[in-house]
Amino acid sequence: AVPLVIARSTALAAAKGILIRDRIGFEKAREVTAVVFDKTGTLTKGVFEVTDLVALGSMDPEEALAIAASLEGRSEHPIAQSIVRYAKSRGVKLRPVEDFRAMPGKGVVGRVNGIEAMVVSPGYLKEAGLEVSDGRVDTLVRQGKTVVFLLVNRRPAAAIALSDVIREESREAIATLKKMGIKPIMLTGDNRRVAEWVAKELGIDEFYAEVLPHEKVEVVRQVRSKGHIVAMVGDGVNDAPALIEADVGIAIGAGTDIAIESADIVLVKNDPRDVPVAIELSRKTYRKVV
Ligand code: ADP
Ligand code: MG
Numbered sequence: 041a042v043p044l045v046i047a048r049s050t051a052l053a054a055a056k057g058i059l060i061r062d063r064i065g066f067e068k069a070r071e072v073t074a075v076v077f078d079k080t081g082t083l084t085k086g087v088f089e090v091t092d093l094v095a096l097g098s099m100d101p102e103e104a105l106a107i108a109a110s111l112e113g114r115s116e117h118p119i120a121q122s123i124v125r126y127a128k129s130r131g132v133k134l135r136p137v138e139d140f141r142a143m144p145g146k147g148v149v150g151r152v153n154g155i156e157a158m159v160v161s162p163g164y165l166k167e168a169g170l171e172v173s174d175g176r177v178d179t180l181v182r183q184g185k186t187v188v189f190l191l192v193n194r195r196p197a198a199a200i201a202l203s204d205v206i207r208e209e210s211r212e213a214i215a216t217l218k219k220m221g222i223k224p225i226m227l228t229g230d231n232r233r234v235a236e237w238v239a240k241e242l243g244i245d246e247f248y249a250e251v252l253p254h255e256k257v258e259v260v261r262q263v264r265s266k267g268h269i270v271a272m273v274g275d276g277v278n279d280a281p282a283l284i285e286a287d288v289g290i291a292i293g294a295g296t297d298i299a300i301e302s303a304d305i306v307l308v309k310n311d312p313r314d315v316p317v318a319i320e321l322s323r324k325t326y327r328k329v330v
Contacts, residue, residue, distance in 0.1 A: 049325040057293075057308035058318050065304020069288045069322035071269045075217055075315060076260055076282070078274035079228035079238055082292055083210040083312060086118050086275070088202040090126035091185060094176045096196045102132070104198035108159050108190045110135040110152045115142055119188060122202055123159070144278065145229045145253040147188065158191040162231050163250045165189055165196070172196045184237030186230055206241055213312035214242045220316060223268070227251055227259050229278070253278035260285045273307075273315055275299055290315060 050060050060066045080086045095101040109127030112120035113134045124134070140150035147160030162181075165171060172189065180187055180201040190198040214224045226247040228235050235249035248259050256274075260282045263270050272279070272286035275295030280302040283289030291303035294310045307314040 046325055049321055053321055058314055059306040059308055062304035065288045066322055067326055069319050070326050072222060072271045072288055072319055074223040074225055074263055074268035075271045076225045076227050078279050079226055081275040082273055084204040084206050088119055088122035088204050090122055091203050092180055092201040094199040096198055099197040104190050106132050107152045107157050110137055111148050111150050111157055111159055114140045115148045156193055159188055170196060181233045184234055186234050209311050209313045210242055213315055214244060216316040256282040257285045
């Protein structure tokens, strides 16, 4: 039988919008010493807005936007959705795309009007030996913006800058965890400068940037190997293996089904402040039992 105090805590948690999917994970939460947060969609809203489009080489900016948006029309990534929204608001018509393929954590590729086009991360650009040196792009990166690149026939044709918004609640969540003696850590596929800026804004001292989807689980392993009991908080498909690897997996309720199914605890209100609340509840519940 389930001890009364635990049954009561489970009900109390549910009333607060904290869903316990795995009781063992919830019990482990009281021992957590480090919380690894995914950045996009967890600490930030994950709703990007295009702020700038910089044409590179001889590409016409409107043409660049049309090609990029056509490709992104086939992707479900939050960056893709914002580029499409931006293009549509400017009256751009999407064109047919052939041979479309998503490269998780890196970008998208396909043929638009028979021409090979890609929209990719700065990390991919570096990997492909196509680094762009342009003062306008450097300025956008310095402003903490997420920048992606349109490549046409493998040549940089435009840089698109986007900004995401930090959730107001994230600040308090991080401060509370620190007060509880728990180390907050951030993890993201986004570029180092954006990561640095968000971490600084939130008071997070340790972060990992430009992490590819399959490397997220490695980060959790690395933190565990330092002797930490780790909780991982995420929302995306890419986060699922890391949620399973962590001692306690916590999914944001608005996240993907795969993230939710991989988690021990689900935050129904999508509020990062519920991370310390869940840990505190675990501490109280099991303190009374032993
Ligand atoms: P996160 O870890 O922040 O949730 P992802 O792993 O999904 O991010 O993506 C990492 C990076 O890969 C993005 O910041 C972006 O540069 C690039 N990327 C991924 N998908 C796309 C896409 N559809 N269009 C453009 N860039 C993309
Ligand atoms: Mg994410």
